[in-house]
Amino acid sequence: MKNIDIKELEKISNEIRKKIINQVYNAQSGHPGGSLSCTDILTVLYFNQMNINPKEPKNPDRDRFILSKGHAVAALYATLAQKGFFEEEELLGFRKIDGKLQGHPDMKNVPGVDMSTGSLGQGLSVSNGIALASKLDKKEIRVYCMLGDGEIEEGQIWEAAMTSAHYKLDNLCVIVDNNNLQIDGEIDKVMNSYPIEEKFKSFGFHTITINGHDFMQIIEAFEEAKKVKEKPTAIIAKTIKGKGVSYMENKVEWHGKATNKEEYQKAISELMKK
């Protein structure tokens, strides 16, 4: 394991959170809740785990990240900008007519975005395709796929889960952002996708449940996943939707809403204090 500076990761993830808040405020549109819940995981992936180089976003040997829950794209753009894939100023164009950053991930026009997503339920299948292709070429590439806990209500996820296990995709690591909320309310009230870990286990995954805001736990889970052979891994990350902004935490209404000026200032000042 590399030398890990948890303090540094905390600092980075806090910067990414600010960028998320800025983007959504500036666009007056976007999805803060589910972006903030997966920020710490994205931070670990891009600043500790993945083999990537912002100077070579199309390098065929790079690890891949598929944000299947594409609406959390503000978190991805913020992370990519933080990592240096593109200029921070681009974030000002988020969701704007003359901006580069589309409302959902667009692999054609944004360096570092590995797949266009937005229609939920398809990213795991895509990840399988990449994982299968890289195995054919005998490449040591890892494929990471981030799913929402509401998203896994889509039937295609389970078609894909079957495929991941059937083809023994041990180069694949799924992360379920288990923030317990979707749009219409709590997961178990809208359409219960629990028990999530047992479902993936029974489909043939190695499973790990963690606190998705504990950097040490996130890193250890990814390290464990790398050692698993002949099986894909699913990390069930218990998270808080809206994490980091007090009034957004665990509040369903912040799924897809922009802050007003007052709320924005409060969010930023909270993040400044961290």
Next chain:
Amino acid sequence: MLNYKIYYINNKDRKENKSIMEEKVKIATRQSYGEELANLGKENENIVVLDADLSTATKTNIFAKKFPNRFFDMGIAEQDMLSTAAGFAAYGKIPYVSTFAVFAAGRAYDQIRNSICYPNLNVKICATHSGITVGEDGATHQMLEDIAMMRVLPNMKVFSPSDDVQTRWIIREVSKIEGPVYVRLCRLASPKIYSENETFEIGKAKQIGDGIDATVISTGITTNEAINAKKQLEKEGIFIRILDMHTIKPIDEETIIRCAKETKKIITIEDHSTLGGLGSSVCEVLSEKYPKKVVRMGIKNKFGKSGKAEELMKYFKITTQDIIEEVKKI
């Protein structure tokens, strides 16, 4: 130009130069696809093939046998299959994906739209069992809307070959196109129309004959009917031409307009709904560029039904005889 004499049935016969001197030997475009895909697989190692538990019917099993490590059976999960193909393409492979047309274009439409066409990924969807000529399986298995659904998608190119030679050409040609394509194939065996050395061009209609009494614009399995109609009409002193539209998108505007100018009548025919298919494509071109009446033959806002393919063609009025009658109407 047209060769009705020599038919090869499979690669083995082809290699041994065994020919069958009988007019009735027929081959389904799905068979031509399966054979040519296996040939192509040998030349291009980047090709992978995905199927959804129908490889014996779509004929991808020929490829699977030759290249088991590059064939992926995805089980009965078409949506997963189309998105997985997107992943293969995002990585840099050239996936050919097959299932019945109704399960590809219909069931996995959103996957094709959002995971393949929007990112302009290099996926070759080769869908078999299109149209009412599927026969006995009936309406649930007879895809009559796929041309309509596929051609409206940005980045998508749509092909519908009419015989063995043309299918083999298209299957090779699409591997050179960067981006998504939809190839519409048939279950029913049909006569070979073209000789082995016939040449085609993407986006260019194949014109057969130059009669001026009518232009019959056809795609896929109905092209053979149109050719038969042309021959019979000649005996009665009526001369038509046929445009074989192997490429439906991009449509060959130039040839359509020229033939509209040169001939008295425009008739379209397809084993597909008259809503949104070849007929509609032709109408779009002519209404904007050279307004002229178009008669659209095809399935008229209906689902298919069970029966023998030949019986269904009669029932839905897309046979040689129906074309002859339509041409003769004033």
